[in-house]
Structure formats: structure tokens, C-alpha cells
Amino acid sequence: MTQPQRIEADVVVVGAGLSGMIAARTVLEAGLVPVVLEADERVGGRILTEEAIAGVPLDLGAQWIGDTHHRMFALAAELGVETYPQYDVGETSYDLVGTGVLRENDFHDRFGDELVALEHVLRHLDELAAEVPPDAPWQAPHAAEWDAITAGAWYDTQGLSVVARTLLEICTVGILAVPTAEVSFLHLLFTIQTCGVTSELFAESEGGAQTTRFVGGTTEIPRRLAALIADHIVVEAPVQTIEHSPDGVVVRCRGGLVASGRHVVVAISPVLAGRIMYDPPLSGIRDQLTQRMPNGSAMKAFFVYDSPFWREDGLNGQLISDVGPARMSNDTCIPGDDHGVILLFLEGDEARTAGRLPEAERREALTAELVRHFGSRAAHPEYYVDGEWSDRQWTRGCYNANMGPHVWTKYGSALSEPIGVVHWASTDTATYWSAYMEGAVEAGERAAREVIDALLR
Known part of the structure; x- marks a missing residue:
């Protein structure tokens, strides 16, 4: 080199x-x-791993593959990189629109009907996405109509409760790394189509996009x-x-x-x-396209503890919340190592806002969020590290590029054409x-x- x-x-x-x-x-x-x-x-x-503590690699960039990522599984096998499943045992912790912290079973008991309505919206999204040609989204039967509105505007017409609408926003921003008000509805449908169905995008258990990790880090x-x-x-x-x-x-x-x-x-x-x-x-169309495909805004923050204490309480280390800088989290412990590792995601507006704070202030706010969900032991990590991708000179954002309204239909044909x-x-x-x-x-x-x-x- x-x-x-x-x-x-x-x-x-x-x-x-x-x-x-x-x-x-x-x-x-x-x-x-x-x-x-x-x-x-x-x-x-956009793949970057740091080893904060010996034997504890932390993936500041890309981290997971899913069950249908056949090329990545084949590549890992060819390169001799072993994989292991994402930990997913226990309940998720929720705190949405003033509900207070609720464990998963309590959350589903309280909002079961609203979550059924959300499931109907997801199935409708799957049906619409099936009409989008992944190699030419602008040729979808309703491309002009779908490309003229944002994903957020379409969501707002679905009659969801505040809790269900907030949950849908959080999950979608977790995929796109920008607020749904900035992405065309056609782009959302394209994303779903290229990835199968919404269940493969949003699920972290069997069939999802985040089921498997790499030994030694990505x-x-x-x-x-x-x-x-x-x-x-x-x-x-x-x-x-x-x-x-x-x-x-x-x-x-x-x-x-x-x-x-x-x-x-x-x-x-x-x-x-x-x-x-x-x-x-x-060509002008190619240049105009690249002006209209901003990279997403994403930040990861890792807290490393002496043990995964949340598992003792029957929790899986995942939170979904609109209170605090992070909207979601994961248990990212390393098999065979005693440390407990929680990863917090800050995406879209949260990455843009919290990413500009001094690290100490950001860490304090994230710590308070973890304490709310996982108890007082979360206040005392052995190690903390975070990273915002838009500050990296040769990346300027992560982990994808998104198209706003009218981009696919006006400029999309120039995306991959030589x-x-x-x-x-x-x-x-x-x-x-x-x-x-x-x-x-x-x-x-x-x-x-x-x-x-x-x-x-």
C-alpha cells in the first residue's frame, strides 16, 4: 500500500x-x-471497528447482516470470518409519548389494538412496495404520485394513534437515518422492495436485517x-x-x-x-442527482460495563424511546467475554443535534436515558465511546443516501448508468x-x- x-x-x-x-x-x-x-x-x-478493551471490538460503522444477506455470508465464509447471532433474549423497554418506561409485555398489553393497526399499515406498505421495480423505481405504476409526497406525509394519513405513529417513525428513521419528512414515499417503497418486506427491515430476530454479527468485528x-x-x-x-x-x-x-x-x-x-x-x-442530470442524494445522519454510542446486568432482569438490552438523545439500543456483548456492552443509536435529527454537543454533555444525557430503562447500574460504565459519521472527512454521513420528493422520477435513471x-x-x-x-x-x-x-x- x-x-x-x-x-x-x-x-x-x-x-x-x-x-x-x-x-x-x-x-x-x-x-x-x-x-x-x-x-x-x-x-x-463505512465499516469501522475500534477495540476499546482487549477482546471487546466495537463497530462504530456497519455491524450486522441479516438472514437473506447471502453474499455477505458467502464472503465471510470465504475470508474465514466467523459469525454469531445477535442476542435477543428478554423484553424490550419502551418509553413513548409520555407512557413512562414500560416493559415489552406491559407495552403490548396496553397498546395491543394500536399495534395491530400498525401491523396493517406495514402489510399495506409491503403490497405497495411490490409494485416498485428495484432497478427502475421511476417506472412504478404510481411513481409520480408516490414521489410527490414524503414518507412522513403518507404515514400521517394512515389514522394511526400517536403511540403507533411515533413507533413507526422511530423504526423508519432507524432504517433511513433521516426523518421521514425528508424522504420521498417512493424512496421508502424502493427501500422496502430491495430488502424484501417490512418485517425483514424492522425485525432483529429471525428473518430481520440485524440477526448476525462478525467475530472480531465487522x-x-x-x-x-x-x-x-x-x-x-x-x-x-x-x-x-x-x-x-x-x-x-x-x-x-x-x-x-x-x-x-x-x-x-x-x-x-x-x-x-x-x-x-x-x-x-x-451530464447535468447526473450532477443534479448527486446534489439531491445527501448521506444520512447517524451516530453510535457504546457503554461498556463489567457485566450485562440487564439480562438478570429479563431485559434484552433494547430500548425504544422518544425521551432522550437515543431512540433505540442493542445488547452488543461479545460471546465469551464477561463485559456488558450496550449500543445506543442516534439517527436523523438526534444525531444532528446531539452530535454537536460536547461529548461530556452527550454522554450525561445518554447515561440518564440508560438509567431510566435499565436501572442505577447503568450509571457506571467502565468505558464510553461514540462517533458521528458526518464529521468524518471521507464519509460525510452514514449509512446510506436518501432521495427526497421528485428525485427518483426526475433524476433516478442516472444513479447507476455508466x-x-x-x-x-x-x-x-x-x-x-x-x-x-x-x-x-x-x-x-x-x-x-x-x-x-x-x-x-
Whole structure:
């Protein structure tokens, strides 16, 4: 991973996240020579693990895969990364719209009818999402109508109680990392369609998107993947300009590095891809698209304790609340280690607001929230760490990009369509589990196939 001044390759890949490295390895296996240019000092992109205490890896970025993430399970097996199930034994703790803290069974007993109504809304969402072509959402029968309103506006017309509507908002923001008032209803339906059904998105038990974790932390995946193509990766090489013509590309980086190739795969989020200068300039529709696909706002905060004391009280470490900076939490203990680890999620407005607070103030507010749900022992962690992704120079948000009203129908066709020898790959361009690691792998494979077909046909 040294940095020469000039590199020649068949395929230049911009970004050493999961999509970029999958694309590079795939073209390498086809007999082509790739070079991956990564702006950061590390590989992995939106995957980042820190080991706060020996044997306790904390995933500040992507963390889970789900039962239908077949590419990720296959990749983990190939790389020798073992997996284990997400802990889900016990009751969830709720505190919504003034109810006070209620354990799961009490919450369901009190609001059972309202939760049945919510379930009907979710099934209706599944029915509507089934009409959305994942590779061309703008061609859905009601695309113009659905793209003209926000997901939040549609939710507001469903006649849900305040409790059910609040619960639906929290769960949806947990998926999109932005308030539902900022996302088009068509984009929500697209997200559901690419991931199967709402139960696969929202559930953390069997069938959900967060059922499985990686031994050693998720960073084991990009670390081992990078080791397979280490001779083709250059880090600390921020791409500034891509000169492209039918004959090939010249990619210029800050610091003077120049890489030339026959094709280029830009494997970073659309908004970051739009900050690169292209010569000649890209089409107006592509540039307008990247101006309209902001990255989500997400923060994780980890509290590490001497033991998972909440399990003694029959709790699973999950909270769902609109009181406090965090809206949800998870038990993220490491099997075989005695420490207790609680992960708090701050997404959308909560990440934007709490992310600007001094760390001590944010930690104090989160501690108070944990104490409300799990008792006084939550006030005394051994270790605390958090991280807000929009502050990271080479990411500028996490964990996905979202489209507001009128974006899919006016500009969506430019999302993954190659422009000459320029190709696009990131989880945001996927048509299966978009915004997840599974989608990142799919997008990398798709871009690699485009390049291979163009060069070896």
C-alpha cells in the first residue's frame, strides 16, 4: 500500500470500501489489472471497528447482516470470518409519548389494538412496495404520485394513534437515518422492495436485517479482503479529477499521484462522487442527482460495563424511546467475554443535534436515558465511546443516501448508468439490500461485470 507517483492499470477504482474492493477483486479474477485509490488512511469506508478493551471490538460503522444477506455470508465464509447471532433474549423497554418506561409485555398489553393497526399499515406498505421495480423505481405504476409526497406525509394519513405513529417513525428513521419528512414515499417503497418486506427491515430476530454479527468485528471483512488485493491498493490518495474519453481515463489525486486506465469505477456515495471534477463534465442530470442524494445522519454510542446486568432482569438490552438523545439500543456483548456492552443509536435529527454537543454533555444525557430503562447500574460504565459519521472527512454521513420528493422520477435513471468508461458502485446504487453491506457487495459485482463485459467481450 505504498504510493508511487504514476500507476497504469486496466481499471481504476475510486474508494476502498466494500463495493470498491469487491469490484477490484472481481476484475482481477477476470484477468484484468485494477488499482484502488482510497482517500483515507484505512480501507473499509463505512465499516469501522475500534477495540476499546482487549477482546471487546466495537463497530462504530456497519455491524450486522441479516438472514437473506447471502453474499455477505458467502464472503465471510470465504475470508474465514466467523459469525454469531445477535442476542435477543428478554423484553424490550419502551418509553413513548409520555407512557413512562414500560416493559415489552406491559407495552403490548396496553397498546395491543394500536399495534395491530400498525401491523396493517406495514402489510399495506409491503403490497405497495411490490409494485416498485428495484432497478427502475421511476417506472412504478404510481411513481409520480408516490414521489410527490414524503414518507412522513403518507404515514400521517394512515389514522394511526400517536403511540403507533411515533413507533413507526422511530423504526423508519432507524432504517433511513433521516426523518421521514425528508424522504420521498417512493424512496421508502424502493427501500422496502430491495430488502424484501417490512418485517425483514424492522425485525432483529429471525428473518430481520440485524440477526448476525462478525467475530472480531465487522472490520475483519474489509481487512481480509484488502489483504487479497494489497498490491493493488493505494491509501491516502484523495481523487480530485477524472479525465475520461472513449480511449480511457486519467485519474489525478491530491499529492500528485496519477493513475491511468481503460475504465474507472467510482465506488463512493453519490454525494461524494459529485465532488470530484470530471473532464469533460458529466451530464447535468447526473450532477443534479448527486446534489439531491445527501448521506444520512447517524451516530453510535457504546457503554461498556463489567457485566450485562440487564439480562438478570429479563431485559434484552433494547430500548425504544422518544425521551432522550437515543431512540433505540442493542445488547452488543461479545460471546465469551464477561463485559456488558450496550449500543445506543442516534439517527436523523438526534444525531444532528446531539452530535454537536460536547461529548461530556452527550454522554450525561445518554447515561440518564440508560438509567431510566435499565436501572442505577447503568450509571457506571467502565468505558464510553461514540462517533458521528458526518464529521468524518471521507464519509460525510452514514449509512446510506436518501432521495427526497421528485428525485427518483426526475433524476433516478442516472444513479447507476455508466457514462462512457465511468461506472458507479456503492451500496447506495444497489438493487438488493440497498444501504446495507449486502448491497455494497452487489453493487461492486455489478460494476465489475460492466467493466469486464466492455473489456473482454
